[in-house]
Amino acid sequence: MKLRKKIAFTYVILSFFSTLLLCVIVVILFRQNNQYYFIKRLKDRAKIVASIHDQNDPQKAAYYRNLKTNGLEELIDEDDFVLPVHENGTFQYDPKLHLPPEFYKEILATDSSWVETETSRYYYGQQFESAQSKYIVVITARDRRGDTTTQYIIRIFIIGCILFIGLAYFLGRFFAGRVLNPMARITKEANRITASNLHKRLEETSDEDEVAGLTRTFNDMLDRLETSFEIQANFINNASHELKTPITTIIAESEIMLLKPRSIAEYEESLHNIHSQAARLGNLTESLLKLTQTGYDGNKQVLDVSRMDELLETVKDHLDKIYPENKISLRLDHLPENEELLLLPCNRPLLELALANIISNGVKYSDNEVVFVELTADATTIKIRITDIGIGIPAEDLPHLYEPFFRGKKAAKYTGYGLGLPLASKIIRMHGGELQIQSEQEKGTMAQIVFTRKQIRNSNVVS
Amino acid sequence: MKNILIPTHLSPDTEIAVRTAICSASGTGTEIMLLLTADAPTSESASALLRSMRHELTASQLSVLDDCRDVARKSGFSLKFHTQYSLSGPLLRNLLQAMETGLVIIPASYANSTQSTHTSCVKWLSLSKLPILQLSETATPELRKALLIENGLGQLPVHELQLQINRKLPIQIVSQANISSEEQSLRQLLSETIDLRDIDVLIHTRRTEKTGRRKNDAAFPESFGLSVLSVYENAI
Known part of the structure; x- marks a missing residue:
């Protein structure tokens, strides 16, 4: 898992840097605070030293010196210097002091200054003015305690940082694992699908x-x-299944004609029949090919706008040729007054095929009994109901109706391949329709196809 | 059925437009209106303007006008001829209202004209809510089968559209295609269908919102060289 490592690593780096930043800020502020209080202590001492210098009375001077050594907290390596300032702005330099000239300049300019020379040794200087003269008092001492505390804190921080990195690494791994677990799960599940x-x-x-x-x-x-897989796999099945009927008709027609010599009118009629079947075959092949190309989504094609009643008449014409003894009864008496409501954009050869499949099922499984085909339409839907009084479908077979090659037990004595209904259902679904099948054994089957029109909010073209 | 307006500059194909109008107008009492648009001449004084505004039709224009009148008289329709100097959007709107126009037929030569009076007239007409039939150069007067070109969502269902169109024209929608995406891949399919099913008019819907896309939408159907019927779609 590379991503997991990457996430853990990024997490460690990010948390390390933010912690480091926090530590540095804390150390710097801590040191500044230490310096501030130490300088303040030096300032107090400078004042006392100035007072000692000011006193002419040796007893008072001794008193102050005593106060400085005993009264205040002890400082390490403490020392003080008094440097008189002359009238012309110069001052008497003490050779023991090795301080940068900027330090003195600042004292003369602003009366006070401090500097840290070597490790933790501070010099504080302040200019005083007495009645007679000006002088600079320089106090120096070592801030060993501040220094050790800073070092101590830095050490704590370094150890803390190391521990924290370790912790962050484990937390990061855990966190990455949590984030990536669903991914791992998906990968595992996806691997199962073949x-x-x-x-x-x-x-x-x-x-x-x-x-x-x-x-x-x-x-x-x-x-x-x-x-698409299904389409690819089923194309040959669908094609052979659907092309079988027209070819059978053509063969039968030509065989009958060839039995004996006939009149020209009969030949003409027969050739006409053969031609129409061949044309149908051509249309069908093309539609099936296009179906394979475009898939079942139906967006990428030019649709025919057909009237449903006309379409059903055509289907009945075809079926009359295949099943001459059929009793298909088209019931078109409940049509709406508004004929435009029968219009449906569709792929006509395919929809014809689907309807022919369903109706011929009715004819086939009822042994040429009456099949009612009823068409109704209103503003929102177009309904085609196909009712037969055939053998019916057992309840346990109903869920499998749309599986290719499924054949019910009862259907075994009828010829068929179990391809018609699955294809019909797919074609109807492609046209935004729905195929519902209700059936009772030995009573009959009712197939209902409902096409729902797309609704729009406001349907007025201003005339 | 209300009256039919034909904006024209009296080129020979005006006669085709008149014949189309006669075929379309099923009912009686329909008037066919020829609208000749021209620029108002610039002139300093009113009398100069009136003088230069005299009807100055050329010989060929006059013969076309006579032919049109003949055709109309034979079919029992009344033909009116109106010359309009200087046109504007609101003026055209009022004109359409005054003439009780129900359908506009634009001859090919007029639609393809580059003169500013003609192009702006076509533009203003497209802003109106009337159906506009733009004839192609090879159009026959009788239009029967139509291919509906949809461009996206919110479209009228085809049965509604058919109903609306039949109030104006005896055209049957026989095919429909959605061109909202992949125009190029559909182009070939569309031309195939047009050949196969003898389609002689394309229908597309338009909206008055002046969106930037509208121009392209209109250009696509016109590129097939067929007559185009543009129907106003009031989608709120």
């Missing part, structure tokens, strides 16, 4: 996070993949 079980889907979580989105996207992709 060409043979494309119908499997990833488990969708109820969360609304990115991982749920990924899962959904993945599942959608699988949907599309499955559909």
